[in-house]
Amino acid sequence: MTEKVTLNDATTNSGYDLPLMSGSMGPKVIDIRRLYAETGHFTYDPGFVATASCESKITYIDGDEGVLLHRGYSIDELAEHSDFMEVCYLLLHGELPNRDEKDTFVSNITNHTMIHEQLVQFFRGFRRDAHPMAIMVGVVGALSAFYHDSLDIDDPHHRMIASHRLIAKMPTIAAMAYKYSVGQPFLTPRNDQSYAENFLRMTFGVPAEDWKPNPVLTKAMDRIFILHADHEQNASTSTVRLAGSSGANPFACIAAGIACLWGPSHGGANEAVLNMLDEIGSVDNVAEMLNRAKDKDDPFRLMGFGHRVYKNYDPRAKVMQQTCHEVLDELGVKNEPMLKLAMELEKIALEDSYFVERQLYPNVDFYSGIILKAMGFPTSMFTSIFALARTVGWIAQWNEMVEDPVQKIGRPRQIYTGEGPRKYVPLHQRG
Numbered sequence: 001m002t003e004k005v006t007l008n009d010a011t012t013n014s015g016y017d018l019p020l021m022s023g024s025m026g027p028k029v030i031d032i033r034r035l036y037a038e039t040g041h042f043t044y045d046p047g048f049v050a051t052a053s054c055e056s057k058i059t060y061i062d063g064d065e066g067v068l069l070h071r072g073y074s075i076d077e078l079a080e081h082s083d084f085m086e087v088c089y090l091l092l093h094g095e096l097p098n099r100d101e102k103d104t105f106v107s108n109i110t111n112h113t114m115i116h117e118q119l120v121q122f123f124r125g126f127r128r129d130a131h132p133m134a135i136m137v138g139v140v141g142a143l144s145a146f147y148h149d150s151l152d153i154d155d156p157h158h159r160m161i162a163s164h165r166l167i168a169k170m171p172t173i174a175a176m177a178y179k180y181s182v183g184q185p186f187l188t189p190r191n192d193q194s195y196a197e198n199f200l201r202m203t204f205g206v207p208a209e210d211w212k213p214n215p216v217l218t219k220a221m222d223r224i225f226i227l228h229a230d231h232e233q234n235a236s237t238s239t240v241r242l243a244g245s246s247g248a249n250p251f252a253c254i255a256a257g258i259a260c261l262w263g264p265s266h267g268g269a270n271e272a273v274l275n276m277l278d279e280i281g282s283v284d285n286v287a288e289m290l291n292r293a294k295d296k297d298d299p300f301r302l303m304g305f306g307h308r309v310y311k312n313y314d315p316r317a318k319v320m321q322q323t324c325h326e327v328l329d330e331l332g333v334k335n336e337p338m339l340k341l342a343m344e345l346e347k348i349a350l351e352d353s354y355f356v357e358r359q360l361y362p363n364v365d366f367y368s369g370i371i372l373k374a375m376g377f378p379t380s381m382f383t384s385i386f387a388l389a390r391t392v393g394w395i396a397q398w399n400e401m402v403e404d405p406v407q408k409i410g411r412p413r414q415i416y417t418g419e420g421p422r423k424y425v426p427l428h429q430r431g
């Protein structure tokens with residue numbers, strides 16, 4: 001028997017039964033697909049705070065409990081026991097790979113890490129001080145001009161090749177964006193190195209000497225990729241799904257996701273956290289900053305704090321904080337003033353009634369920037385690293401959207417509050 005809720009419309013003194021749908025976990029949803037046809041009314045939910053845009057099996061978040069599951073596996077366990085290539089396979093295929101499946105997947109990704117030599121020319125058109133995210137939006141969008149052999153989104157084989165290409169080439173493109181900004185030569189990927197090692201070498205290696213991997217930093221990089229891999233229907237993932245719903249090719253859709261992620265309220269927050277800590281400078285200034293964050297007339301927000309879904313600790317932030325201590329210890333900078341300031345800021349904020357009442361906790365971006373800065377990345381590269389890691393989540397969600405039998409082009413409606421119909425006034429008659 002279908003569960004239902006009844007909507008009582010006082011304007012027509014009518015009642016409408018709307019089906020109630022249950023998922024495997026999480027809140028039930030009211031199926032409003034027939035609402036307009038039966039009532040003539042739309043729903044209104046700016047920012048989609050209470051709106052389920054799709055059905056998905058990939059990631060589950062319980063914001064009240066601070067739970068994040070990827071295909072049922074908790075982020076804590078994946079960060080502790082898995083690696084990014086295995087998490088990519090899990091997100092794309094729904095199950096952890098066996099040894100043969102993992103070896104084949106890693107080989108596929110490894111053998112797609114190079115980019116076309118003509119694409120290298122695209123970098124030359126940017127100023128050297130171009131933001132790496134501007135470069136990534138442009139270069140990733142341009143990939144669709146190179147891979148006409150994998151643009152048929154109705155062909156599962158094409159979809160998987162495009163997915164592998166995107167996951168594989170992101171580290172190469174991101175590292176090249178950094179190299180271009182510092183005027184150093186591009187390094188090409190090596191097939192005898194892991195995904196994280198390749199990215200660190202292409203970023204920090206130079207032709208003049210052999211680059212030596214640091215296992216602690218490589219593990220930290222791989223874990224940072226895992227922590228950023230996917231996160232349900234966040235703004236950039238919803239952008240990728242909406243772009244994909246028109247039938248746009250996967251390269252263009254991922255470029256749209258990169259553009260959305262760039263915003264400081266979303267993936268740009270990790271860069272904004274470091275800039276904020278720089279601006280605060282010392283613990284003495286924390287109180288003033290918190291007052292600014294609470295002041296509704298001041299656009300300043302405490303970057304790295306708060307979340308649309310988590311009203312508890314972001315489980316990724318806890319793992320990130322632990323990784324932060326490991327990396328700073330390894331680098332011999334555990335007394336890094338930025339980390340001490342961040343921990344003091346977190347302590348003071350979590351004792352402040354404004355943040356407690358609004359359930360504002362550190363999110364994934366609060367500690368990630370401190371680690372990346374300690375590893376040698378400029379703040380301008382932080383969001384590019386987020387985009388690199390989130391590509392697998394975006395493309396897994398894109399594949400799920402394309403394969404969804406009920407998916408259709410996304411086309412929200414509105415509540416119109418503008419002018420009613422009026423006659424045109426010739427220019428000479430206007431005041």
Ligand code: SDX
Nearest residue numbers: 231234265266267269293301302303304305306307308358
């Ligand atoms: C990411 O969606 C995802 O899953 C995103 C992400 C992912 O993995 O894809 O998790 C990645 O984007 C993490 C979030 C990174 N952004 C930041 O750290 C920027 C700072 N955070 C805020 O901008 C804010 O918390 C958001 C954007 C993250 C969430 O905004 P919401 O959902 O619109 O928050 P809200 O308006 O419901 O907040 C409730 C109250 C409001 O005050 P009142 O109107 O109730 O008085 O809390 C206030 C907000 O003004 N508030 C903050 C605050 N965050 C919310 N006040 C000060 N500082 C903050 N950081």
